[in-house]
Amino acid sequence: MKASIDHYIQIVNAQKVNLFFGHPIAVKMVRKIAIKPLNLLSPEEDFMLGTLLGYDREAQCRRYLAKIGA
Secondary structure (H helix, E strand, O other): OOOOOOEEEEEOOOOOEEEEEOOHHHHHHHHHHOOOOHHHOOHHHHHHHHHHOOOOHHHHHHHHHHHOOO
């Protein structure tokens, strides 16, 4: 039996990819947010993506505030 897990593969370059997987609605959101290289995301996009992926919420808040210089 083959399990089907929803996923999104973002090509970074010839040697690297970003792989996102999980619940279909979460992967759909990732497809909308991660439309450019991750290092080029705005602080808001970075915060949303990190939170969506389940990263520590408090750490994401600190990261966001640091990025905007607050």
